[in-house]
Amino acid sequence: MAEWRVFPFAHTALKNLFSKPATTGYPFEPAKYPERMRGHVQIKIEDCISCDLCARSCPPGALKVDRAARTWTINRFDCVQCGNCTNVCPKKCLFIVPGYTEPGAQKASETFTRPAPPEQETQQAGGKPVNDASKCVYCTLCAKKCPQDAITVDRAAKSWALDAEKCVGCGICAASCPKKCLTLK
């Protein structure tokens, strides 16, 4: 049997009576957020290539990407701040930053439009990769880097195949190719 103590809580209660409050006066004092706080998603729209990967892997379906209109739309009221889009983004142009979404009477979405391409666009991204078999050394680097597992390379059979349905045209394969034999068309 444990022994009883007289008023074991009295000390704490008295101490609390004469000490500073544990809470902060939030609306009057600014709240402090740590750096990693997941508040809302931000996009660096100039780097976006409209690959659609973020929208496809968004668990609540809060994102919409329109490739033709070059827009990226987020419904901030559906977003759950899981950060999956920032993890899958091949261009790393999405960030999750502190600061909560402002409350609103209606659900509204926010649209970002990519700036128009320069006149002589150097097709860095947007098309599907095509392999120049004469230069390819079958190093499999492109297959390893592909975020969608769309490229199959067989070193023994000297074959390079693209699953066009899976490919989102992010251009990572072309950028990582040591022989520069991949072009996006």
Place this chain on the structure above:
Amino acid sequence: MAKRSIVPFGPQHPVLPEPVHLDLVLEDETVVEAVPSIGFVHRGLEKLVEIKDFKEYVYIAERVCGICSFGHGMGYCQSVEHIMGVEPPRRANYLRTIWMEMSRVHSHLLWLGLLADAMGFESLFMESWRLREKILDMFDLTTGGRVIFSVNCIGGVLKDMDSGMLKAISDTIDEMEKELRPIAEAFLRDYTVGVRLRGLGVLKPEQAILAGAVGPMLRSCGIAYDARKLGYAAYNELEFEPVTASDGDSYARCEVRIQEIYQSFALIRQAISKIPEGPIRVPVKGNPNGEYFMRIEQPRGEAIYYVKANGTKFLDRFRLRTPTTSNIPPMLELMKGCQLADVPLLILTIDPCISCTER
């Protein structure tokens, strides 16, 4: 025989914010039988696995519950990793262990607060929750979320902790351990609290086994079963013994949970001192094919994660048996013969999480 009457209890009751309904059959003030009725918050999250990519489902799995969210994400990831034969890096295992133990501290402190609140000990309730706030701040610092962490992924974890963060955690738990002592003293030594908890709702060991009790409920009757001893994540490299008590009453359940907070502090310290350097995740290619039952120890008890995969990116079945599902039948056992006024406290001592149970 005294006249019998039926008193409805819940679904909304001041003692807990979650919807559970009980029909209490009373003889005078004594409960003869309790018939539970759940199902107010069924969301069908298990079904979502059929239309969501298995890598995306991690985020849904952890949203099953707001308190054990880290464990749900981890349990799901570990079962898929087991099927795919992926071994997460050692550092990821240690990070998972640290976060898991922090979740346990936060869950148990939440429960202690609720228990104090159920007894009407308001200042003790505030004190417990003030302490809990410190561990939530540590979660905020390391993961960016207070209750939903989104740090698990198949093959490891998404965020690393630098030495500054590990230092901050170990400083915080040192401070918390000091501040927990007077709170624990009030729960375990205060006469009024003792009178309220001792001898209330005694569960015998054989009864507990037959009714399928898990977690602190089972350990409070002297059975040293703790699924952490199975050695998942980094638990096989840490030293600890399951906390048990012998009485099986509400006081014993409270005692087990308080001792487990101290044990979690010790485990976090061990993990911080042993954490190896290295990568935090391994790349995962391909789709799972197979099935596995994963057991992990959540703050509320053993949880089962069953994953059945068919080689595509959509799983066939994901089943989550939460600790509360198992703890409801023993809770009904406890209620037979108790007083009506003790019912709220008895419901609370199993640490129920109804939205977990219904998924």
Place this chain on the structure above:
Amino acid sequence: MEYLNTIEPITMEQFLPMVIQFKMDGWRLVQICACRLPEQYELSYSFAKGFDMRTLRLTVGEDEPVSSITQVYPCAFIQENEVAELFGVKIESMENDYHHKLYRIARDTPFKEKG
């Protein structure tokens, strides 16, 4: 530290005797899970003793009745009701049968069809 975690396919005749044997040996019921197969169900009953866990795997036809284990393990009633309600598995002579009223859901047997 390897503990038992096996899945054992069994037939309907073996099922109840094995469950009774488990109870006599002091195993506890861990979980009951149903899974949909084409025109069939796969039922898994897990039992544990200490750190060992064994799962009995029963495959039943869509309309084939399964006897309840609530007579042996009364605590099985929540999970058996869940299986009956979400999947439409025909479980017979259940104690505490909720008759598809455990969950307040709009559709009958929502887990029975895919998608």
